[in-house]
Amino acid sequence: xxxxxxxxxxxxxxxxxxxxxxxxxxxxxxxxxxxxxxxxxxxxxxxxxxxxxxxxxxxxxxxxxxxxxxxxxxxxxxxxxxxxxxxxxxxxxxxxxxxxxxxxxxxxxxxxxxxxxxxxxxxxxxxxxxxxxxxxxxxxxxxxxxxxxxxxxxxx
Amino acid sequence: xxxxxxxxxxxxxxxxxxxxxxxxxxxxxxxxxxxxxxxxxxxxxxxxxxxxxxxxxxxxxxxxxxxxxxxxxxxxxxxxxxxxxxxxxxxxxxxxxxxxxxxxxxxxxxxxxxxxxxxxxxxxxxxxxxxxxxxxxxxxxxxxxxxxxxxxxxxxxxxxxxxxxxxxxxxxxxxxxxxxxxxxxxxxxxxxxxxxxxxxxxxxxxxxxxxxxxxxxxxxxxxxxxxxxxxxxxxxxxxxxxxxxxxxxxxxxxxxxxxxxxxxxxxxxxxxxxxxxxxxxxxxxxxxxxxxxxxxxxxxxxxxxxxxxxxxxxxxxxxxxxxxxxxxxxxxxxxxxxxxxxxxxxxxxxxxxxxxxxxxxxxxxxxxxxxxxxxxxxxxxxxxxxxxxxxxxxxxxxxxxxxxxxxxxxxxxxxxxxxxxxxxxxxxxxxxxxxxxxxxxxxxxxxxxxxxxxxxxxxxxxxxxxxxxxxxxxxxxxxxxxxxxxxxxxxxxxxxxxxxxxxxxxxxxxxxxxxxxxxxxxxxxxxxxxxxxxxxxxxxxxxxxxxxxxxxxxxxxxxxxxxxxxxxxxxxxxxxxxxxxxxxxxxxxxxxxxxxxxxxxxxxxxxxxxxxxxxxxxxxxxxxxxxxxxxxxxxxxxxxxxxxxxxxxxxxxxxxxxxxxxxxxxxxxxxxxxxxxxxxxxxxxxxxxxxxxxxxxxxxxxxxxxxxxxxxxxxxxxxxxxxxxxxxxxxxxxxxxxxxxxxxxxxxxxxxxxxxxxxxxxxxxxxxxxxxxxxxxxxxxxxxxxxxxxxxxxx
Numbered sequence: 001x002x003x004x005x006x007x008x009x010x011x012x013x014x015x016x017x018x019x020x021x022x023x024x025x026x027x028x029x030x031x032x033x034x035x036x037x038x039x040x041x042x043x044x045x046x047x048x049x050x051x052x053x054x055x056x057x058x059x060x061x062x063x064x065x066x067x068x069x070x071x072x073x074x075x076x077x078x079x080x081x082x083x084x085x086x087x088x089x090x091x092x093x094x095x096x097x098x099x100x101x102x103x104x105x106x107x108x109x110x111x112x113x114x115x116x117x118x119x120x121x122x123x124x125x126x127x128x129x130x131x132x133x134x135x136x137x138x139x140x141x142x143x144x145x146x147x148x149x150x151x152x153x154x155x156x
Numbered sequence: 157x158x159x160x161x162x163x164x165x166x167x168x169x170x171x172x173x174x175x176x177x178x179x180x181x182x183x184x185x186x187x188x189x190x191x192x193x194x195x196x197x198x199x200x201x202x203x204x205x206x207x208x209x210x211x212x213x214x215x216x217x218x219x220x221x222x223x224x225x226x227x228x229x230x231x232x233x234x235x236x237x238x239x240x241x242x243x244x245x246x247x248x249x250x251x252x253x254x255x256x257x258x259x260x261x262x263x264x265x266x267x268x269x270x271x272x273x274x275x276x277x278x279x280x281x282x283x284x285x286x287x288x289x290x291x292x293x294x295x296x297x298x299x300x301x302x303x304x305x306x307x308x309x310x311x312x313x314x315x316x317x318x319x320x321x322x323x324x325x326x327x328x329x330x331x332x333x334x335x336x337x338x339x340x341x342x343x344x345x346x347x348x349x350x351x352x353x354x355x356x357x358x359x360x361x362x363x364x365x366x367x368x369x370x371x372x373x374x375x376x377x378x379x380x381x382x383x384x385x386x387x388x389x390x391x392x393x394x395x396x397x398x399x400x401x402x403x404x405x406x407x408x409x410x411x412x413x414x415x416x417x418x419x420x421x422x423x424x425x426x427x428x429x430x431x432x433x434x435x436x437x438x439x440x441x442x443x444x445x446x447x448x449x450x451x452x453x454x455x456x457x458x459x460x461x462x463x464x465x466x467x468x469x470x471x472x473x474x475x476x477x478x479x480x481x482x483x484x485x486x487x488x489x490x491x492x493x494x495x496x497x498x499x500x501x502x503x504x505x506x507x508x509x510x511x512x513x514x515x516x517x518x519x520x521x522x523x524x525x526x527x528x529x530x531x532x533x534x535x536x537x538x539x540x541x542x543x544x545x546x547x548x549x550x551x552x553x554x555x556x557x558x559x560x561x562x563x564x565x566x567x568x569x570x571x572x573x574x575x576x577x578x579x580x581x582x583x584x585x586x587x588x589x590x591x592x593x594x595x596x597x598x599x600x601x602x603x604x605x606x607x608x609x610x611x612x613x614x615x616x617x618x619x620x621x622x623x624x625x626x627x628x629x630x631x632x633x634x635x636x637x638x639x640x641x642x643x644x645x646x647x648x649x650x651x652x653x654x655x656x657x658x659x660x661x662x663x664x665x666x667x668x669x670x671x672x673x674x675x676x677x678x679x680x681x682x683x684x685x686x687x688x689x690x691x692x693x694x695x696x697x698x699x700x701x702x703x704x705x706x707x708x709x710x711x712x713x714x715x716x717x718x719x720x721x722x723x724x725x726x727x728x729x730x731x732x733x734x735x736x737x738x739x740x741x742x743x744x745x746x747x748x749x750x751x752x753x754x755x756x757x758x759x760x761x762x763x764x765x766x767x768x769x770x771x772x773x774x775x776x777x778x779x780x781x782x783x784x785x786x787x788x789x790x791x792x793x794x795x796x797x798x799x800x801x802x803x804x805x806x807x808x809x810x811x812x813x814x815x816x817x818x819x820x821x822x823x824x825x826x827x828x829x830x831x832x833x834x835x836x837x838x839x840x841x842x843x844x845x846x847x848x849x850x851x852x853x854x855x856x857x858x859x860x861x862x863x864x865x866x867x868x869x870x871x872x873x874x875x876x877x878x879x880x881x882x883x884x885x886x887x888x889x890x891x892x893x894x895x896x897x898x899x900x901x902x903x904x905x906x907x908x909x910x911x912x913x914x915x916x917x918x919x920x921x922x923x924x925x926x927x928x929x930x931x932x933x934x935x936x937x938x939x940x941x942x943x944x945x946x947x948x949x950x951x
Contacts, residue, residue, distance in 0.1 A: 033196035034189030036419070038366045039452040043870035046366050074189035082188065090183035093835045096654025096843065098186025099367045099419030105187060124878040131870065133364050133420050134654045136846030137878040138885060139839060 003067040007032060008076025016063040023047045023058040026073065034074045034102035038131075045130030048103030049073050055110045057129075074102040077109060085109055088147040089140065096134035104130045108144045118148055173666040174899045177835030178673050180659045182417070182652060191417045194370040194386045199445040203372075204233055206437050206448045207278035209268035209285045210458070211260035214294035214527035214863030215309070218258055218267065218287060225284040226270055231277040234440050235285065237268040241436045245400040246495025247392065247427045249318035249331065251310060252530075254400060254436045260289070261309060261492035262529045263864045264457040266433060271441055294527035294863050298489040299466060301329040301524045309492065309525040319627065321783040321795075322498055331490065332498040332523040334505025336577045337789040344481025344516030348472030351481075352553045356469065356545030357930040358913075360489065360857040361462040363534055364875050367419020368455045371431045373438025374445040379405075381438060382412045385431050388421040388651045389691035390414070390681045396428045397435040404439055411435075414682045421653040422847070423533035423906075426693045427496045429459045456868035460532025461857065463497055464489035465504075467545040477559045477567045481516035484508040486542055490523045490531045497531035498523040503625035504538035506790060509577045510546045511587055511621035511801050512568045517577045527863050533693060535847065535906045539622045540913065544852075544931055547618040547914030551921065561918070562595045565619050565803070578790040583798040586827035586892035590803040591619060597823030597886045598805035610812050613820075614923025617805045618914040622907050623796035624694030631777035632701035633687035636665060636708040638770045642736050642751030644671055646705060649681035649689035650697040655905050656836035660698055661705045663832050664898050668709035670733035671750065687773070695800065695903030698832060700776050702898035707774025719767035720748060723758040778896075798894055800902050802826035804845075804911035806882075810923045815939030817853060817916070819881075825888035826907055830900035834889055841887035841908045848912025850876045856932045 004013050007030050014029050023040075026032045026049065038046035040059050047058040050072040077083055082090070085108055095101045104127050111118055111126035118126070123144045124137075132140065185191040223235040241254040256267045268285050272278035295301045295309065306329055310316075314326045322332040345351050372384040381401070387393050390413040398408045418425060430450060437446045450459070470483040486504055490497045505521025521538075534540070554564035566588055574582045595601075595617065604613045624630075635647040646665055652658045658680075662673040681689070689701060716738060717728040726740045733739070738748040748758075757767035778797050785793030804824040810817050824841050831837045854874050858866040867873040893900025913931055921927045926941050 027196075031198075033192065036193070036367065037195055037449070038368070039870055041452070041869065041871070043452075044366055074187075082184070086187045089187050091179060093177070093180050093183065093656070093839060095180075095183070095186050096656070096839060097365070097367070097418060097420040098182070098191050098654065099193065099365075099417075101186045101191075102189045128877040128879050131364075131366055131875060131877065133366055133422070133847065133875065134843045135839060136842035136844075136885065137876075137881050138842045141878065 001064060003064060005066050006070045008072060018064060020063040021059055022049070022061040022063050022066055025063040026058060026071070032073050032075060036099055036102065045103045045107070046100050048106050048130060050106055050110060053110070053113070055107050074105050077105070083109065085112060085144065085147040088143045092139055092143040092146065094135065094139040094143040100130055100132040104132065104140060112148055116148060120145060171667060172670070173663045173673055174832050175830065175834070178659060178663055178833055180656055181662050181673060181678065182658055193367055193417050193419050194372065194384050195449055197372065197384055197416065199372060202444050204271050204273050204441055204444045204446045205275035205278050206269045206271045206433070206446050207275070207282040208266050208433065209270070209282050209287065211256065211263060211265040211267055213260055213289055213291050214263050214296065215292040216260050216289035217292065218256060218260060219290050220288040221268060222286040223268065225286065226281040229277065229281040229284065231274055232270060232272045232281045234271045235268065236437065236440050240440065243400045243403060245396055245428060245432050247396065248499050249316055249322055249495050251316045251495050252493040254432050262527055263862070264529060265492065266458065269433060269437055271437060271446055296526055296528055296859060296863050298487050298524040298526055301526050302487065309527060321502065323787050329525040330522050331494045331525055332501055334502045334521040335788055335790065336505055336517060336519040338577050338579070339516035341481045341483055341516045341518045345472040348480045349475045350553065350556055351470060351472045352549070352556055353468070353470045354549050354552060355929060356467045356548060358465045358541045358544055359931060360464045361534060361851050361855055362456050362857060362873060363422040363424030365420030365422055365424055368450045368452060369425065369430050369459055370449045371434030372445050372447045373434040375438040375442050377443050380410055380412070381406055381435065382414065383435055384414050384416070386418050386425055387415050387431065388418065388426045388653060388693060390683050391649055391688055392691045393428050393431055394683050400432060401435060401439065412682070412684045415651060416680055418651055418653050422535045423537065423693065424459050426533045426691055452870070453868040456873065457529050457865045460496065460534070461491065461529050462534035463491065463500060463531030463541065465541045467542060469545055469549045471549060471553055473553055473557060475557055477557060477564050479512055479514050479568050482509055482514050483518045484546070486521040488521070488523050489526050489528060491526055491528045493530040494523050494525065496533055499625055500531065500533060500538040504542050506578055506795055507539065507621070507623060508542050508546065510543060511570045511619050511799065513570050513574045519577065528859060535909050536622065537625050537694065537906060539620065540848065540910045543618070543620055543910050544913040544917065547911070548917045548929060551918045552927065562591060562600055562617050566591050569619065578785060578793060578795065580794045584892050584894065585799065585801045586890040587619065587801040587803070590801060590825035590827055590890045593888045593890065594803040594805045594823045594825040597888060598807050598821055600805060604807065606809055611809050612812055612923040613807065613809050614919035615805065615807050616915040616917065616919025616922060617803070618911040618918065619803045620907060620910040621799045621801040622695070622910060623799045624696040624903065626694055626696065628781040628783050629777055630690035630696070630700065631775060632689050632697070632704040633775040634701065634704040634708040634773065635687055636712055636772040638712070638750065638754035640751070640755045642671065642749065642754060643675040644669065646676060646678045647686040648678065648701055648705060649683065649686045650701045651692035652680055653692060655840060656833060657692065657697055659836065660832045661701065664702050664705050665709040668706065668713055671736050695905040695907065699894065699897045699902050702901060703776035704774045706898045707776065708772040711774060712770050712772030715770050715772070719753070719758055723760050723766050798902055800827060800904060800907050802907060804915050806915040806919050808916065808919045808923065810920060810938060812924070812942060815935035815937070815942065817920070817935065817938065819849060821884040821886065822882045823886035823888060824908055824911065825890055826904055827890040827892050828904045829894035829897050829902035830891055831889050832899060832901050837889055837904055838887040840904050842885050844908025845885055845912055846876050846881050848909035849916065852913040852916045852932050854932055854934055
């Protein structure tokens, strides 16, 4: 069947099978590669995308469910270069291998959208569904807090 | 090529880029979604997928494989079995084949594969491959495998080709036995005021890189084999593929391994594991790229696992705390194939004294075959495993003689020039400084009590060390070239696993050539383009490849000075580089920007041009290493380049009712020689501490009685989330220079994980008075021990 979705601001009409998951549709049919295949069962969060502004695990979302919705991946976070959050994550050397980064950036961006001045605990909770094996999370948490601290207005 | 000249000019000058917390050069790619990993590469409509048929048995003979039904399924391109690829492979010992031959030795072992354009077709067809097995009794416990009447898991062990420093025991399940003997242990025990013995066990662990293993292979119609591989070891993979596939007529020049960014390795993507199938299967469907992407389950059971170990320690001490003798027996559960894992066993067998000065030593490190998945390298490479027991034991013996455990460690700490267990000398080391600074950071001298009566606070301490475990001739090389605008490309074949290697290589070249790291691009490897690197393992690339990049930059600088001398006449030793320009100490007004001539050359007075593109090449190979030692004692060789040492302490709170452990503070001090990039060193510390804490607090691979892994996913094998980190982590960088390291640097990647387990064991003892000698120290285990203790007291 056909679905119509908006991916990073661009409309797409896609032909999908009933069992197709959003992760594979995005990677194979749209060609957006930042959502990663890590576990295919919703444990690791590396496939995180924003669906109408809310983070979801795209490996657990059926493509047919997304008809008419707006999907944002890290490539589409901002029209004008990097967000303050992304720049702070770069400045603090927050990521190592980077495989979890697209998902964590989106989860943190969603948090800052909803809570511009989060606590450390808020940040931990917001990214606790995204596994990172390299960093021990601390440099990521520090960067999200730093990005929030300096934000004159909500990020993005 | 220019080789390294230790301490050449530039080391003592004020540093502009080395030692500074430069921003990662790959940061923007990773945060913007631009970074590409193997699974992200597109191969077009020609791409095929392979599904692996796996053994359901831990030990069985293959009686028959019927592929007819699978091959007949529409859409199936090819079905292959061990008959198609009867080729052996392995890094240090060739004890396995591309696909199982007449026998399977662990649950999940590859028996056959189905290739199809549609991965769903491949999966369905794989289920139709009918394998008839004759099940054999399996051996899952290494101690059982040591029984004299145990069935042999590898009856042909003695015939396997292997490196000369491995010593298999014929007609046993011992694939390698590293014996180290120094002094006279019996005399050492006789001399001791106290001799204490103890047993410690460590289970198997999984690396859990978030990116699964992926490989795509293309054997094109010209006979060229190209692999896109998520690997720490592109050159070693090429070499092992060339060796294994030599019967097909492939040579090294025909094989190309391309490794884009890797989504975490931790040793799990070192050497060759599942990738051998990608290389072989590509040859089965000439002209079509073939992809294997492991599922998370396969990731757990058919790559490498960290080996389990059963350890026995006997240590003698004098009343004043001097260690007189150590006997350390390590029985390793190495799994079904040990082509890599046997070297983990070897490394431990040389260094299981820990960073202590001990006159009388006996170490037996045995690599034992079992019918569990193959063991292999994992961050720490044996040291994480044996240091749990050793550092637990050191606390016990200090307590037994009434000495403060930190003071005990300081007293016995190894220092430069001390004789190692195998007779070589210890390298420069800041161990005592690390001990003092880590102890101070956790306020070791201050006793803390919890306000909550149901909770107890404990402090724990441990030291650590590790040397790279390598063959005697591992090497690195580097090419460097200038561009028209004075920017630089560096080509190396170490792998960016997240540790920040590319950035550190850029910083080293930046320092020598006075060009900022932001104007230097360092790319991930392609064996057709980038020069040789052994592997990105052993925490050695900053040291080894850093030396190669240093040498390449020095060679480029010499060429720059040569052409400036030729045209402008300045003596070469009066020239220096500053702010992307050449200057002269004899003429303060002279300034020649690099961009003006590094490609175009310098115009001479007669209008001609001199010079041309500036390029440099460099290499490094340690020339003082030998693995030729007496197999009975390990004396006479010099197997390790150097050790990185350090110390760590923890403050934790334990719930007396639930056993739950809450880690309040961890301080870890490590002597990195010179932190080329302190921010990245700190990243290694926080990441390694959290990864190590997980092995002691909750991770643990569980197998059933048939050898099946029970928790091959992140639901049942928990790794830390952002909520599961210490309240505070204190990274401490100690810098006692390594004489042959680039700017004095030595490796740090693996080390930060090593002390996590013993600091927790020692802190739990401090908090509750209970000594737990088996990992992991879960809440359940602590609570049960407290219940037992209570019962014991009531009796």
